[in-house]
Amino acid sequence: xxxVTQPEKLLSVFKGAPVELKCNYSYSGSPELFWYVxxxxxxxxxxxxxxxxxxIKGFTADLNKGETSFHLKKPFAQxxxxxxxxxxxxxxxxxxxxxxxxxxxxxP
Amino acid sequence: EAGVAQxxxxxxxxxxxxxxxxxxxxSGHATLYWYQQILGQGPKLLIQFQNNGVxxxxxxxxxRFSAERLKGVDSTLKIQPAKLExxxxxxxxxxxxxxxSHEQYFGPGTRLTVT
Numbered sequence: 001x002x003x004v005t006q007p008e009k010l011l012s013v014f015k016g017a018p019v020e021l022k023c024n025y026s027y028s029g030s031p032e033l034f035w036y037v038x039x040x041x042x043x044x045x046x047x048x049x050x051x052x053x054x055x056i057k058g059f060t061a062d063l064n065k066g067e068t069s070f071h072l073k074k075p076f077a078q079x080x081x082x083x084x085x086x087x088x089x090x091x092x093x094x095x096x097x098x099x100x101x102x103x104x105x106x107x108p
Numbered sequence: 109e110a111g112v113a114q115x116x117x118x119x120x121x122x123x124x125x126x127x128x129x130x131x132x133x134x135s136g137h138a139t140l141y142w143y144q145q146i147l148g149q150g151p152k153l154l155i156q157f158q159n160n161g162v163x164x165x166x167x168x169x170x171x172r173f174s175a176e177r178l179k180g181v182d183s184t185l186k187i188q189p190a191k192l193e194x195x196x197x198x199x200x201x202x203x204x205x206x207x208x209s210h211e212q213y214f215g216p217g218t219r220l221t222v223t
Contacts, residue, residue, distance in 0.1 A: 004150070009148075043111070043112075043215065044151070044199065044214040045213075045214065046211050046212070086150050094139065094203070095153050096141075096153065096212065097153075098150030099150050100148065100149055100150050101149075
């Protein structure tokens with residue numbers, strides 16, 4: 001069965017510290033993976049997708065098929081990065097399967 | 109462009125009552141999704157429409173939930189009768205077309221509390 005696991009409910013760091021939000025998945029086919037973010041009082045929005053191999057707001061994520069992981073990383077956290085982050089896997093029907101989310105708190 | 113619109117934003121009802129949510133997707137978006145997000149969990153897809161046809165409703169509790177998108181634009185999601193465990197945020201999303209790399213755009217959600 002398809003599943004997305006985010007083991008940390010909360011991750012707290014200080015400004016300037018590196019950040020890694022963990023995401024592991026189980027999927028029998030070729031996965032398409034995403035990170036979505038929800039800032040306080042804002043809508044859920046796409047942050048990045050693995051096929052784009054892009055860096056958005058300093059965040060990157062590499063798909064590791066061997067470890068079935070898609071961890072989100074940023075070398076230097078900023079206070080404005082504080083938000084709820086969801087890892088998601090897309091199936092062939094466009095259905096997104098979300099993880100339970102990790103709340104990132106960046107302290108000044 | 110205007111985003112996905114949802115109403116109402118908040119709703120409190122008693123168990124066994126009925127409730128309906130409305131969603132207006134981004135203009136021109138053929139695909140519409142309804143998600144349920146229970147507190148502490150990620151969104152879970154309830155139903156997906158392509159224009160006015162259902163693509164996936166495998167996780168929709170059909171004994172109490174129903175959804176329609178009659179003209180391929182707006183959509184309504186109904187719960188009748190509601191149970192306590194239906195308390196959640198109901199999110200509507202839309203995308204340009206199904207497949208490819210088209211992004212899903214989410215609405216602000218409707219927070220339902222069943223007492």
